[in-house]
Amino acid sequence: MILVGELAGLPPGESVRVQGEVAIAVFNVDGELYAIDDTCSHQDASLSDGWLEGCAVECPLHAACFDLRTGQPSGPPAKKPVRTHAVSIEDGVIYVHESTRVTVGGAVAEEVG
């Protein structure tokens, strides 16, 4: 479990980067919180620097869009998804539960850790 900070510090439309095993981006979309891997699956851009458009974030470099709910890219240049992570709020404090990577027969499955 990774401590993100006070909910009040992350108003709607904002994002923040926290460090888990890898960097994780946390977004507030109209009060709903989402967390995904911060590094774009295309190249080395930080998605927490991206542009929020509804439930998707647009990568700040080459504009691939990722669905915050699934981590799936909606178009080029990204071809691979980013991992999504569970978020919880306790006493007004945001926590991220980093997913672990489990490899099943070559494919990457996810599990909340």
Add this chain to the structure above:
Amino acid sequence: MERVTVVGASLAGLATVRALRAQEFEGRITLIGDERHEPYDRPPLSKEYLAGTVSEDDIGLTHSDDAELDVEWVIGQPASSLDTAGKSVELAGGFRIETDAVVVATGARARELPGDCPEGVHTLRTLDDARALRTELVPGARLVVIGAGFIGAEIASTAAGLGCEVDIVEAADVPLQRPLGAEMGAVCGRLHARNGARLHAGTGLAELVGETRVKAVRLTDGRELPADVVVVGIGAQPNTEWLAGSGLDLDGGVRTDEQGRTAVPEVLAVGDCAHSYRDYTAGWLRLEHWTNALQQPAAAVAALLGREHSAPAHHSVPYFWSDQYGHKIQFAGHRTADCTVQIEEGDPDSGDFLALYLDSEERPVGVLAIDRARPFGQWRRKLARSR
């Protein structure tokens, strides 16, 4: 309309095919490309691919979903002429493809030096070019890059990272003057010296020295730079020769309106080959920007099919990026000669910053950022709104 032929099987051509199917065109699509490779992405050719950190598979543009596009591929064969009256495209082999509409996406090619060059002299536009250059950039090799434009600067950066000795020759006093202006061009130019590459500005190429293989580069100021490898990065020119005699206006690229339509009905042009009207600058511009080649086709296809198309406002703001020495350079908008530069954030002398270009009425018309991706994205959108 039953048949659409797309000429040029790279970023803009593939984006056109995808847009045709996404916009529910159900007829026959033929995609003609003269390269023998499946479509691939060019930006990594001067960056990660040249550095050896990504593979040819990684830079492929197609993915598994594209199998559903149902396209007739003609790969490894150039189109040699377009008959706008009879609506057909002829291949170099003589084969004629009848069609109802044509989308020209033949891009651009690297400008070459006139005359024969000794071995060891390269340009960089294609995967084959990158393969050839890559084998020569071994540690300790002395590389001279002619031209400090974005691609030349990226090659210099990648080569320095590979342990080459790098000299860059730029005829103008300051690199990148046309896109960025003298002040910011100088800021970007300083990245070379900071990272161990030598920039020689204000001097041109006089002669390549070497019989069969290049040995040195002689400059107009009389100096001679020893060289094992030379890369000529002096710009690109649109691939439009094959359209000669078609009746299309080919001045500075295939001339089109904002949507990519030429003066000939059902003939459109997109990407690097298109000299298109841009609302943002209220004039014609041929852009050599990845994002333009990716985004322009959807609008062009909508115009062709008579469909509505609405793109986010900031798509109309020209945008490109460049990666050099680990820094991310981003520019959006359009600099005009009368622009002044205002630093909004950070400090150009010490590293990351964001600068605005203001026109004569002090309106922001361009934004440049180094390693400031978040505010850059915000400014790019503000530029769209301020028009």
